[in-house]
Amino acid sequence: MAGIYIHIPFCKQACYYCDFHFSTSLKYKADMLDAIIREIALQKTYLGGDSIETIYFGGGTPSLLESGEINQIIDTLGQYYSISSDAEITLEANPDDLDQQKVQALRATPINRFSIGIQSFYDEDLFWMNRAHRSTEAEASVKRAQDAGFENITVDLIFGYPLLTDTKWKQNIDKVFALNVPHVSAYSMTVEPQTALASFIKKKVYAPLNEQQSAEQFLVLADAMQAKGFEHYEISNYAKPGHYSRHNTNYWRGVKYLGLGPSAHSYNGEARQWNVANNTKYIASILRKEIPAEVELLTESNRLNEYVMTSLRTIWGLDLDHLETIAAGAKTELLKSANEFLEREWIKQIDNKLLLTREGQLYADTIAAELFF
Template identity: 50%
Template structure:
């Protein structure tokens, strides 16, 4: 599978620390550089039949449809598309007007991941989103009108501007709009963000973990009651609408990351990442050089990553795969570390898979980190 990072946004969201630029001065050069990187790295993936192509960002919907199409055409020069390939475009609601959607519906893109975040203006203003509550709703309806059925929306819970009743209304609206997939995250305070600065200056209160915990578990039960599978801590999908792209990440499949700051993984012991600087990225590709760094993962690194990612999912970590892949030392470490948690019911083993019961999912990252090996 291939991930394409489009590093442009109209404005900076208050909570975001991803790599992007609000200047579009080098947009054409960036598109050319992305296509050049696809060409230069076409031989890296072992599987040339793609099951997923994902435009992430940033805000990929800031590109024109013909620019998106030109990137897809470049990928098709070197890769084939599986007959049921999932091609996702992350999009902001304010970009999804009728002309854009009409053109987009003529491309191979068949899934939209819409950055809704909330259906309430007060939340959106705090987050410094470019859209308003009306656009949050109308963009979904328009996308459906143009034939996009495979739609995911992002929702953020635990905002200081929100409360439990508002959160329930966000979920009710999601169901009313017949959206088949939801990715939902607690509002987190990242360093070097406007949100972090506002909290330090006591302009707004910090998110409260107890409230986020309550909203998380309500969401889980509510969405399951309406036909969704809670298949990863932050992801809910109706049958047939689970994200193929993210599921492949969580199952440690190989992927190729194209674009500034994008990461790649060979499915085994090698990870690489591109430079997080638009101008330097473009300049390097002009010279036919991929500006990336590569890391060879130690056995401990590989183990820790499989534990961290796998325990966030409903299917857990396959113990048979661990037994085949890792040394006796690693397996002995795991056996020792899980005993108490198994006795306490914090971990369970089902069908040779190590899992965290869903009632403990809000603590999953902490539980997983307790099992880590230290180099």
């Protein structure tokens, strides 16, 4: 079992908070798609013949692709990989791209799941973020997808920024419930270096973020989701039973995956690698039949720390016995480090597993870092 991620590095405009790799010029879109097609062939042995259970078009803005371009990529994948008949195939989409014609065209592709970047249902918030869509498009895009027969839909929301009052946040959550989608991903706004948001805050054009606001809005969301029957299966992800993101779940559970396109990451169980985050260099390298990637062989400590970091974020928790399969004595060492958090009740132990409590989820990154080997 394995997954494939395709990075489409193009956007109509740059969101102020985003530090992903993308270009707002579509000038070299055809060259980029040709390079990705070529990389599929060059990477045909990377996953060792494992069946492909998930395919994920991310970015950037993959919904800028035409249906024929999506079909070409998936058809090429099928030439080199065994794709499961029930594979989850996700397309990240911006609401303004999903007009009726586009949704109908996508219905004729193998895409069977949408991840729609709504972020907020308030125009002033979308303007503050420099999103390309408006609030009316957010609701309409979800309804169009549902009317066209797409049932497996997730929407993204962002919380913890100055414009988002608690009242507005609750109304955003209620609007998602009204749309009857089975999956929600919600992220606390972060200030990444080299972004417009970081510059605006430094220059005092925008107010700084407030960690207490973010924590409180996280708890409001978690309680609301639980009340509506959503399972909080990963810190930032909520799903109705049976609607977990299979692709992202595989990331958290250490399943192998191949990343295609500039800046895309790959993992084969023994090493991680990541392609150059430069469109021109990526295309030139692929044309030379070279994979433009840096490779990191995973040490024992790397594997332990990655397991700690990813497992604690999930509903399944950290399996202490699994640590011993990576390194003898790791279970005892970790329990010593975890004692402080067990006493604070940020972590709880159930049988042979450690899980974050609701309060502990607020400090997940700090806890993981303290538990690293």
